[in-house]
Amino acid sequence: MSDFPRRRIPEAAVARLPMYLRILIELTAEGTQQVSSDQLAQLAGVNAAKVRKDLSYLGSYGTRGVGYDIEYLTYQIQRELGLNQSWPVVIVGAGNLGQALANYGGLGGRGFNVAGGVDVDPSKVGSVIGGVRIRHIDDLTNIAQSKSVSIGVIATPATHAQEAADQLVRAGIGSILNFAPVVISVPRHVRVRKVDLALELQILSYYEQMRSKGLRAVPDVADGQTA
Amino acid sequence: MSDFPRRRIPEAAVARLPMYLRILIELTAEGTQQVSSDQLAQLAGVNAAKVRKDLSYLGSYGTRGVGYDIEYLTYQIQRELGLNQSWPVVIVGAGNLGQALANYGGLGGRGFNVAGGVDVDPSKVGSVIGGVRIRHIDDLTNIAQSKSVSIGVIATPATHAQEAADQLVRAGIGSILNFAPVVISVPRHVRVRKVDLALELQILSYYEQMRSKGLRAVPDVADGQTA
DNA sequence: TGATGTGAACCCATTCACAGCC
DNA sequence: GGCTGTGAATGGGTTCACATCA
Helix, strand or coil: CCCCCCCCCCHHHHHHHHHHHHHHHHHHHCCCCEECHHHHHHHHCCCHHHHHHHHHCCCCCEECCCEEEHHHHHHHHHHHHCCCCCEEEEEECCCHHHHHHHHCHHHHHHCEEEEEEEECCCCCCCCEECCEEEEEHHHHHHHHHHCCCCEEEECCCHHHHHHHHHHHHHCCCCEEEECCCCCCCCCCCCEEEECCHHHHHHHHHHHHHHHHCCCCCCCCCCCCCCC | CCCCCCCCCCHHHHHHHHHHHHHHHHHHHCCCCEECHHHHHHHHCCCHHHHHHHHHCCCCCEECCCEEEHHHHHHHHHHHHCCCCCEEEEEECCCHHHHHHHHCHHHHHHCEEEEEEEECCCCCCCCEECCEEEEEHHHHHHHHHHCCCCEEEECCCHHHHHHHHHHHHHCCCCEEEECCCCCCCCCCCCEEEECCHHHHHHHHHHHHHHHHCCCCCCCCCCCCCCC
């Protein structure tokens, strides 16, 4: 109501906003107050025009001839990403990875809190990891509903990932971050993002192999950087 | 020489090959021997035409009217990605994340092995994690060169990530997988991929927020799935 | 007949280049 | 003068649709 739903932002741009946000927060920590699209592009390793276009989707928050006010821009990006609230997330799987995630303190400052963790293993149920009590997976729906959780993280072995996904969907979760190295299938309205260590490494190995074969591979762009 | 450098594969296609590979390996485990682009697309949650085009970059390894021979296709993808050899990787940072990575057994079967781990903290140096002895970061160049490591993983806190990147570059590493939540800058010839939990969650929160505002957000595509 | 392989069309994303404003 | 904001141009990736072949 107060902030009417502005035009939809292209997916690719949305994916970069968190990166800009992080950089802005770092700049604030260093005491900087203004930043130009050129500087920001430099720090993010992308093209300056891209920065300006991305930011323009939020509205016209820059000042011509000057740049962007960091504090104001930070606020706008956070608002756009929905980070003016703290999102409760639930973690499925309390093995190595699940524990690492629960212990990872970095989430609090970035708009999230771990509302709970679940596992199938009875020996894990009841333990407390990173301040989070692990409950049985059958409690998932309870937890999700009582704490209004809409984001779930799958940190199970590959063999149980689909099961975990099904449970999350049944619990009414709308977005899933999948750390298990398998493709999970979910109803179309559920959004999934996947993080897979080996998969990332395999992409890198392709280019390393190209390099070793003497092909200059590509001039490199991707997550661009400066020396 | 034996396999002459075929035309370069588009970046987006390269990024999907590991996913196909994993699915093919799963199918093999289930005893399947043939697969069509339709089936594969279904399992990967992408369009069938995309599967065919992606695979066509490798060469014409399918049989019209039949599909793809899984074993043969698996071999071809592995070869293309350079996975017919095992790539040694070095992990910088032996904290929570670094330990989780070293302990993660899944790498061996997917074309990688942990050649070593390093840290700055003297109390960590000398310990053995996941079968890997942690050494001091000053040994990085030694390790990298003696074991021909070309891929490095940054698992340090954000504050030390740039430092770690510099050391890796100095050690002659060509590709970096960065788990630290900062953008690192490296010379142009070094390839970087970034994995950031909070960043992924922040992307999801954008769409959850859209949803909660009643905007049907997007019809969803991304890592597509079937119900 | 049935599924691949691929030109062509389409669509989204990136980049250019400059008008507009401070 | 300097930097934003954005139409227009470009480029890459996706999808269509069909010729091709087992």
